[in-house]
Amino acid sequence: MTDHQETATVPAARKDDGTPIVVVDDVRHSFGSGAQAVHALRGVSFEVRRGELTALKGRSGSGKTTLLNLVGGLDTPTGGRISVDGTDLATLGEPDLLALRRDRIGFVFQSFGLIPVLTAAENVGVPMRLRRVPAQEREERARTLLALVGLADHAEQRPGELSGGQQQRVAVARALANDPDLIIADEPTGQLDSETGRSIMELLRAVVRSEAVTILVATHDPNLIELADRVVELRDGRIVDASTPTPTP
Numbered sequence: 001m002t003d004h005q006e007t008a009t010v011p012a013a014r015k016d017d018g019t020p021i022v023v024v025d026d027v028r029h030s031f032g033s034g035a036q037a038v039h040a041l042r043g044v045s046f047e048v049r050r051g052e053l054t055a056l057k058g059r060s061g062s063g064k065t066t067l068l069n070l071v072g073g074l075d076t077p078t079g080g081r082i083s084v085d086g087t088d089l090a091t092l093g094e095p096d097l098l099a100l101r102r103d104r105i106g107f108v109f110q111s112f113g114l115i116p117v118l119t120a121a122e123n124v125g126v127p128m129r130l131r132r133v134p135a136q137e138r139e140e141r142a143r144t145l146l147a148l149v150g151l152a153d154h155a156e157q158r159p160g161e162l163s164g165g166q167q168q169r170v171a172v173a174r175a176l177a178n179d180p181d182l183i184i185a186d187e188p189t190g191q192l193d194s195e196t197g198r199s200i201m202e203l204l205r206a207v208v209r210s211e212a213v214t215i216l217v218a219t220h221d222p223n224l225i226e227l228a229d230r231v232v233e234l235r236d237g238r239i240v241d242a243s244t245p246t247p248t249p
């Protein structure tokens with residue numbers, strides 16, 4: 001392992017100095033080259049403010065997943081700059097990107113991404129294992145987080161024994177495991193019926209407040225956009241509107 005083995009799960013001090021947690025500046029991204037190239041992002045600029053839930057909306061193929069992957073350091077843009085918490089991702093080598101993804105960012109996916117043979121509590125413990133958090137501390141935090149997402153009584157169940165909505169709650173708890181600054185969620189309600197989907201969005205809304213985390217969520221579900229503090233719309237790889245604050249409830 002690298003020298004990034006931190007065992008603490010103590011929350012890092014939230015630096016709420018008014019600076020955005022994510023800055024995306026003129027980002028372009030293409031897949032392939034020449035005549036076959038797909039220009040997924042064509043000069044995208046926007047910021048994600050700390051402590052907010054920002055929704056990235058847009059039709060299928062508009063570039064949402066591509067953009068989330070770049071912000072999460074899973075891919076490198078063809079052009080432009082992305083900074084997370086003041087760090088330009090282009091300056092980070094793979095070990096530091098790995099540490100950033102492990103320690104500072106939580107990920108939630110459409111398909112939940114839980115490990116079928118592990119219990120809910122063990123799934124939540126996976127990111128902490130990667131940081132070598134001691135077993136007892138891991139178990140305690142996993143149970144605290146499962147209670148937070150309303151699954152205190154389901155810690156020992158495996159994903160196959162849980163509903164889709166419950167599985168996504170486990171995934172949200174897992175995303176919070178290492179007390180990240182930022183959660184990136186890609187269509188987290190895409191496989192859920194609308195009522196369950198709404199409850200997951202309400203959960204995300206609640207953890208923004210209770211866990212002082214920032215969330216960037218891609219969705220094309222218009223019913224869910226209204227729960228966001230801010231909406232960024234992508235169309236054909238370009239931002240259409242990056243400044244729509246929704247009314248505070």
Ligand SMILES: Nc1ncnc2c1ncn2[C@@H]1O[C@H](COP(=O)(O)OP(=O)(O)OP(=O)(O)O)[C@@H](O)[C@H]1O
Nearest residue numbers: 031038040058059060061062063064065066067220
């Ligand atoms: N690995 C890849 N290779 C080639 N083209 C790709 C690849 N990934 C995405 N694309 C293309 O890039 C464009 C943007 O795709 P992206 O998945 O980012 O859109 P999206 O808004 O997330 O769509 P969806 O809502 O369906 O997930 C699309 O034209 C897609 O076909």
